[in-house]
Amino acid sequence: MLTLEGTVEEIIYQNESNGYTVAILETEDDVVTIVGYIPIINIGETLRVQGEWTYHANYGQQFNVETYSTVVPATLNGIEKYLSSGLIPGIGPKTAKKIVEKFGRDSLDILQYNPDKLKEVDGIGPKKANKIAEAFQEQRELRDVMIFLQQYGISPSYGIRIYKKYGNETIAKIKENPYRLSEDVFGIGFKMADKIARNMGVDLRSPYRINAGIKFTLMESSSEGHTYIPREELINKATSILEVEKELVEEGLTSLALKQEIHIENMDDEVSVYYMPFYYAETNVTKKIIELSQGEVKELDIDVDQEIQNLEEENSIKFANNQKEAIKEAVKNGVLVITGGPGTGKTTTINSIIKLFEENDLTVSLAAPTGRAAKRMTEATGKEAKTIHRLLEYTYVDEEMGMAFAKDEGTPIEENVVIIDEVSMVDILLMNNLLKAILPGTRLILVGDVDQLPSVGPGNVLRDIIDSKVVKVVKLNEIFRQAQESMIVVNAHRVNKGEKPHLNVKDKDFFFMRRNNGKDIVNTIVELCNERLPNFYGYDPVKDIQVLAPMKKGDTGINSLNQQLQSVLNPKNPMKEEKETNQFTFRVGDKVMQIKNNYRAEWVIRENGKVVEEGEGVFNGDFGYVKDIDNEESEMIVVFDDNKEVTYNFSQLDELKLAYATTIHKSQGSEFPVVVMPINWGPPMLLTRNLLYTAITRAKELVVLVGMEKYLYMMIRNNRIIKRYSGLNKRLFKFFDVRKREM
Numbered sequence: 001m002l003t004l005e006g007t008v009e010e011i012i013y014q015n016e017s018n019g020y021t022v023a024i025l026e027t028e029d030d031v032v033t034i035v036g037y038i039p040i041i042n043i044g045e046t047l048r049v050q051g052e053w054t055y056h057a058n059y060g061q062q063f064n065v066e067t068y069s070t071v072v073p074a075t076l077n078g079i080e081k082y083l084s085s086g087l088i089p090g091i092g093p094k095t096a097k098k099i100v101e102k103f104g105r106d107s108l109d110i111l112q113y114n115p116d117k118l119k120e121v122d123g124i125g126p127k128k129a130n131k132i133a134e135a136f137q138e139q140r141e142l143r144d145v146m147i148f149l150q151q152y153g154i155s156p157s158y159g160i161r162i163y164k165k166y167g168n169e170t171i172a173k174i175k176e177n178p179y180r181l182s183e184d185v186f187g188i189g190f191k192m193a194d195k196i197a198r199n200m201g202v203d204l205r206s207p208y209r210i211n212a213g214i215k216f217t218l219m220e221s222s223s224e225g226h227t228y229i230p231r232e233e234l235i236n237k238a239t240s241i242l243e244v245e246k247e248l249v250e251e252g253l254t255s256l257a258l259k260q261e262i263h264i265e266n267m268d269d270e271v272s273v274y275y276m277p278f279y280y281a282e283t284n285v286t287k288k289i290i291e292l293s294q295g296e297v298k299e300l301d302i303d304v305d306q307e308i309q310n311l312e313e314e315n316s317i318k319f320a321n322n323q324k325e326a327i328k329e330a331v332k333n334g335v336l337v338i339t340g341g342p343g344t345g346k347t348t349t350i351n352s353i354i355k356l357f358e359e360n361d362l363t364v365s366l367a368a369p370t371g372r373a374a375k376r377m378t379e380a381t382g383k384e385a386k387t388i389h390r391l392l393e394y395t396y397v398d399e400e401m402g403m404a405f406a407k408d409e410g411t412p413i414e415e416n417v418v419i420i421d422e423v424s425m426v427d428i429l430l431m432n433n434l435l436k437a438i439l440p441g442t443r444l445i446l447v448g449d450v451d452q453l454p455s456v457g458p459g460n461v462l463r464d465i466i467d468s469k470v471v472k473v474v475k476l477n478e479i480f481r482q483a484q485e486s487m488i489v490v491n492a493h494r495v496n497k498g499e500k501p502h503l504n505v506k507d508k509d510f511f512f513m514r515r516n517n518g519k520d521i522v523n524t525i526v527e528l529c530n531e532r533l534p535n536f537y538g539y540d541p542v543k544d545i546q547v548l549a550p551m552k553k554g555d556t557g558i559n560s561l562n563q564q565l566q567s568v569l570n571p572k573n574p575m576k577e578e579k580e581t582n583q584f585t586f587r588v589g590d591k592v593m594q595i596k597n598n599y600r601a602e603w604v605i606r607e608n609g610k611v612v613e614e615g616e617g618v619f620n621g622d623f624g625y626v627k628d629i630d631n632e633e634s635e636m637i638v639v640f641d642d643n644k645e646v647t648y649n650f651s652q653l654d655e656l657k658l659a660y661a662t663t664i665h666k667s668q669g670s671e672f673p674v675v676v677m678p679i680n681w682g683p684p685m686l687l688t689r690n691l692l693y694t695a696i697t698r699a700k701e702l703v704v705l706v707g708m709e710k711y712l713y714m715m716i717r718n719n720r721i722i723k724r725y726s727g728l729n730k731r732l733f734k735f736f737d738v739r740k741r742e743m
């Protein structure tokens with residue numbers, strides 16, 4: 001094998017996920033192309049490579065790298081290049097030059113041992129000096145971690161994530177139990193952890209491995225919405241994932257149950273296995289729902305019929321019978337569910353309920369599961385609605401613990417009435433946290449549309465509560481005249497009942513454009529967003545129009561749509577800064593979405609350049625647009641609803657994605673003036689009636705469907721509600737029965 005040593009002049013290509021690199025190396029007497037798996041190199045670095053010369057038909061002579069090691073750059077030029085390569089946030093080409101001018105060959109030593117001195121460089125204040133020092137230190141540690149991980153075949157992009165989670169304890173933690181990666185690190189599943197562990201020599205039959213595989217199987221099913229999984233199904237799945245004998249998995253189940261990491265339960269001829277947090281949540285939700293619905297609420301000394309009549313007079317309307325019933329039941333019960341589709345008078349009813357309670361000196365608090373839904377509730381009721389998280393006064397503890405809620409059994413929500421909107425989106429864990437903070441005596445009113453898609457997280461909470469028949473449910477089903485003016489409302493109800501929608505009624509708000517293949521569908525959608533809708537209706541393509549698709553992949557999936565829409569709505573432009581990540585090219589002006597809750601992200605609101613408000617937290621599903629990209633500082637600024645500005649370091653860009661198009665699942669709880677949706681073939685599992693129903697009910701003013709009618713009708717006919725394993729319904733029913741029998 002031959003050895004070469006030189007300075008990395010240029011990185012021509014690097015595959016971020018596997019580290020395959022093509023780079024130019026300047027040796028003492030030559031400039032050569034090197035190729036191979038060299039994930040952790042930076043421009044300006046001195047590299048020692050071992051390998052062989054090869055000849056490539058197109059590219060000529062190349063040095064094929066087998067192994068390599070890096071040496072910190074020694075020449076002034078090398079140091080400057082190294083610092084300006086974008087490696088250290090806060091240092092771009094200009095700052096790098098100044099640092100090297102000031103400290104010469106000692107630059108890197110200063111960064112490492114004496115960063116305080118950086119303040120002597122023109123333009124670097126104490127804050128920036130600190131930030132640079134921290135980043136440099138991190139870079140050092142990261143390098144060690146990367147070299148460690150590299151030997152087990154972990155790509156640099158995952159290496160960074162792992163390091164973010166464990167910091168300087170990375171190596172120790174992974175050596176102890178590599179399987180913890182799959183529980184702790186976003187994006188690393190059991191399979192990758194397993195690969196690492198196997199490379200480290202962990203035995204196929206090791207209990208660590210078996211237990212991790214079982215937990216992985218459980219977590220995977222929870223990501224499909226299940227709170228438990230039948231024992232047999234779990235054993236089969238885990239056995240095939242682990243590729244070991246069934247008996248080992250059975251033993252694993254027993255040992256996990258003994259450690260109380262899982263719960264195994266016999267319920268109605270079925271043995272179910274729960275991951276512990278879901279079991280606790282489900283049993284506690286059951287207990288609290290029963291307690292609240294059977295507990296006494298303070299009686300109001302009023303004549304409800306008279307009150308209802310007064311409300312009718314004040315609003316100059318006559319309530320439908322169901323609306324009256326809802327108002328009466330709200331007064332009587334500890335828990336009430338109000339459900340109904342669009343335009344059935346939910347908001348009108350809630351407003352009347354709020355009024356009635358407040359006039360009788362009861363305090364009322366409003367909340368909804370997402371920021372957008374809370375905002376809409378605020379607008380519809382004229383009274384502040386919070387997110388459920390804020391109602392519970394969440395605080396971020398740390399990476400390990402995640403979040404904590406200040407409101408719980410000990411410090412309950414001190415309100416007489418709590419009304420939650422969009423309950424179909426609430427999963428079992430959030431419902432548990434909410435109910436913990438509500439004591440008997442408080443009236444809880446759950447409002448939602450049970451025909452929407454269920455929550456993204458595990459559980460089937462609203463549907464189960466309704467089906468269990470243990471709490472009072474009022475279903476609003478009359479579509480009021482005003483609402484009937486809207487084809488969106490009328491068609492939503494038709495779709496929900498399995499009927500064909502009215503398409504293309506003149507002067508209405510619901511259109512279908514026939515296109516016979518994926519390519520035409522995409523072209524039409526792009527043209528609608530770029531020309532027709534802005535030109536004829538004055539809609540802003542980024543702010544007003546949302547493309548919603550059932551799928552991520554395929555030619556009419558959101559990945560392809562986002563690319564096409566970006567290239568037309570916000571094309572490449574020398575005046576607009578860009579930042580390329582391994583998934584997207586973000587450009588100033590792009591529409592983006594946060595895809596992960598980040599409780600610590602700091603935001604500011606500015607008016608005339610001055611900060612007028614600041615706070616923390618951006619959440620999964622929040623929409624924003626890219627205001628600025630600073631390649632010198634390695635930062636991108638995104639503006640979310642209410643003009644909240646969040647600054648992302650480039651290393652955090654995996655929290656964002658392009659959002660010209662988004663999946664219908666991600667759109668839950670949001671509303672948009674215009675919804676455009678491709679109607680194309682897809683797996684029948686995915687193309688369901690409630691998916692279509694959810695998509696069209698997201699639109700306030702206009703729906704345009706583009707594609708093939710047969711698939712529209714296929715969706716409407718596909719009333720299969722994907723089965724979710726959830727024990728809440730059964731539990732409520734059973735527990736309730738027992739109580740009744742005791743009485």
Ligand SMILES: Nc1ncnc2c1ncn2[C@@H]1O[C@H](COP(=O)(O)OP(=O)(O)OP(=O)(O)O)[C@@H](O)[C@H]1O
Nearest residue numbers: 317318319320342343344345346347348480482483
């Ligand atoms: N009893 C009633 N008589 C006449 N009109 C009513 C009555 N109740 C509600 N409406 C009207 O029907 C329309 C829909 O009502 P509302 O907004 O309360 O429904 P919603 O279920 O909240 O709808 P969405 O879910 O679409 O927001 C409104 O214009 C409202 O003023």
